Amino acid sequence: MSVALRTALALYPARYRRDRGAELAEVFEDVTAGAGRLATVREAFDLAAYGLRMRTGLTATALGGRLLAVGAPLLAGALVGLSVLPGIGDERMFHVRRAARAGLAAPWHELVGNLALLGLAVVPVLLALAAATNAWRAARVLGAGVALLAVVRLADIAVRLQDPYGWDAWFFVYSATAVVPHLIGGAMLAATPGELLDSRGRADRLLLLAGTVAGFAVTRAQGGYSSRNLMDGWWPVALLLVPLVLMLFAARGRLLPAALGLAVLPLTAAFSLFSLWEQVGGVWRLAPAALLVAATLLLAVRLLGRGRPQRALEF
Numbered sequence: 001m002s003v004a005l006r007t008a009l010a011l012y013p014a015r016y017r018r019d020r021g022a023e024l025a026e027v028f029e030d031v032t033a034g035a036g037r038l039a040t041v042r043e044a045f046d047l048a049a050y051g052l053r054m055r056t057g058l059t060a061t062a063l064g065g066r067l068l069a070v071g072a073p074l075l076a077g078a079l080v081g082l083s084v085l086p087g088i089g090d091e092r093m094f095h096v097r098r099a100a101r102a103g104l105a106a107p108w109h110e111l112v113g114n115l116a117l118l119g120l121a122v123v124p125v126l127l128a129l130a131a132a133t134n135a136w137r138a139a140r141v142l143g144a145g146v147a148l149l150a151v152v153r154l155a156d157i158a159v160r161l162q163d164p165y166g167w168d169a170w171f172f173v174y175s176a177t178a179v180v181p182h183l184i185g186g187a188m189l190a191a192t193p194g195e196l197l198d199s200r201g202r203a204d205r206l207l208l209l210a211g212t213v214a215g216f217a218v219t220r221a222q223g224g225y226s227s228r229n230l231m232d233g234w235w236p237v238a239l240l241l242v243p244l245v246l247m248l249f250a251a252r253g254r255l256l257p258a259a260l261g262l263a264v265l266p267l268t269a270a271f272s273l274f275s276l277w278e279q280v281g282g283v284w285r286l287a288p289a290a291l292l293v294a295a296t297l298l299l300a301v302r303l304l305g306r307g308r309p310q311r312a313l314e315f
Contacts, residue, residue, distance in 0.1 A: 002040075002044075004040065004041065004044035005025060005028055005029075005044060005047075007044070007048065008028075008044045008045075008047040008048035008051060009021055009024060009025065009047070009051065010051075011048050011051030011052050011054075011055060012024075012051035012054060012055070013054055013055060016054060024047065028043060028044075028047060031043055053065070053191075053193070056191075058191050058192075058193065059193060060193040060195050060196050063250060065192070065193040065196065066196065066255060067250055067255055067258055067259055067262060068188055068189075068191065068192040068193070068262070069192055069193060069196035069197055070255040070256060070258075070259040071188075071255075071258075071259030071260070071262045071263050072131065072136070072139070072189060072192050072197060073131055073204045073205075073207035073208040073211060074207050074208070074210060074211035074214070074259055074260055074262075074263035075185055075188060075189055075211060075259075075262070075263040076124075076127055076128050076131040076139060076143075076189065076208055076211060077128060077131075077207070077208040077209060077210065077211025077212035077213075077214070077215060077263070078185065078211045078212070078214060078215030078263045078264060078266075078267055079124040079127060079128070079146065079181070079182065079185050079186070079189075079215065080124050080125055080127075080128045080211075080212045080215065081211065081212045081213065081214065081215025081216035081217070081218075081219060081267075082124070082181055082182070082185075082215050082216075082219050082267055083120060083121050083122075083124040083125065083182075084125075084216065092178060092224060092225070095117060096117060096118065096121055098114075099113075099114035099115075099117045099118050100118060102114055112152060112156060113152070113153065113156030113157075113159075113160070116149045116150075116152040116153040116156060117153060119145075119146075119149040120146065120149050120150065120153060120179070120182050123142055123145055123146050123149060124146060124182070126142055127139050127142040127143060127146065127189070128208060128212070130142060131204065131208055132204075132205055132208055134201070134204065136194065136197035137194065139189065140189055140190050140192060140194060140197075141190075142189075143185075143186045143187070143188070143189025143190040143192075144186065144187075144189075144190035145186070146182050146183075146185065146186030146189075147182070147183050147184075147185075147186030147187040147190060148186075149182065149186075150179050150180070150182040150183035150186060151183065153179050153182075154176055154179050154183070157172060157175045157176065157179070158172060161175075173274060174274060176270065177225050177270040177271040177274050178224075178225035178271075180266070180269075180270040181266045181267045181270070184266035185263075185266045185267070188262075188266070210260075211260075211263050214260065214263065214264055215263070215264070215267055218239060218264055218267050218268050219267060221235075221239065222239065222268065222271050222272075225271050235275075236271070236272035236273075236275040236276050236279075237272070237276070239268040239271075239272045240268060240269060240272040240273065240276075242261070242264075243260075243261035243262070243264045243265035243268060243269075244261065244265065245261070246258060246260055246261025246262075246264075247261040247262055247265070249261075
């Protein structure tokens with residue numbers, strides 16, 4: 001058994017590997033017999049990707065994969081609602097304009113970060129256009145691109161915060177709250193099972209519009225992730241818990257409201273948690289409340305899902 005095949009099979013759950021491992025290996029050997037190295041690597045990658053989907057519950061038959069498929073148009077719209085805000089005014093607009101004015105003439109140590117910043121303003125719009133025209137393969141690729149640009153942007157922020165007096169961890173966490181939504185949202189779109197993304201035509205476009213409105217609204221409610229608008233009181237709690245409560249509908253087979261919560265949560269979670277951390281004065285003070293909420297939500301999922309049969313996509 002080749003190293004590539006062993007590595008790919010290691011990603012499958014142990015029980016599935018015991019039951020189907022020999023069969024998978026046989027099919028892999030048949031398909032790659034006489035094929036070139038590139039074809040073998042591609043087959044190993046596909047095999048490994050499906051094993052990872054099984055591990056994470058994101059196959060076409062699992063609830064997670066079905067929920068992502070329903071939420072894909074909403075999520076694509078939410079990323080547009082997030083990306084257009086710098087164009088109409090908030091603290092991020094300054095950085096986008098500065099990067100656009102500098103263009104390719106920017107110093108080499110700033111160029112990559114500037115391009116990532118501009119990409120996060122433009123690529124989500126291209127992603128939404130692909131979703132609106134039912135080009136879901138392109139949309140999933142663009143989703144992966146958004147996630148990659150977010151990683152580059154986070155790395156650039158970390159590098160720029162280096163100075164002789166030490167690294168500013170607080171400002172990095174704050175700056176990351178505006179980038180994390182792109183990272184999580186893009187990754188979820190890229191992970192959506194492609195076989196479930198059949199065109200629903202007008203329904204998809206309406207969901208795309210609804211996601212755009214929701215994404216714009218929650219980003220605006222948070223002040224565009226600005227430190228001048230760190231949220232006090234119950235507002236960050238609401239922006240964190242409402243999407244989580246909506247996601248509980250999945251336990252009853254109602255995937256559309258759950259998908260709306262799933263699309264909005266990446267846009268609100270990081271900044272809401274950051275605002276709550278600022279209010280309570282530290283991670284350890286926030287941890288008990290977070291554990292209590294997590295335990296309550298898990299209990300609710302168990303109670304709601306008890307005795308419920310597996311259901312198809314339900315709108």
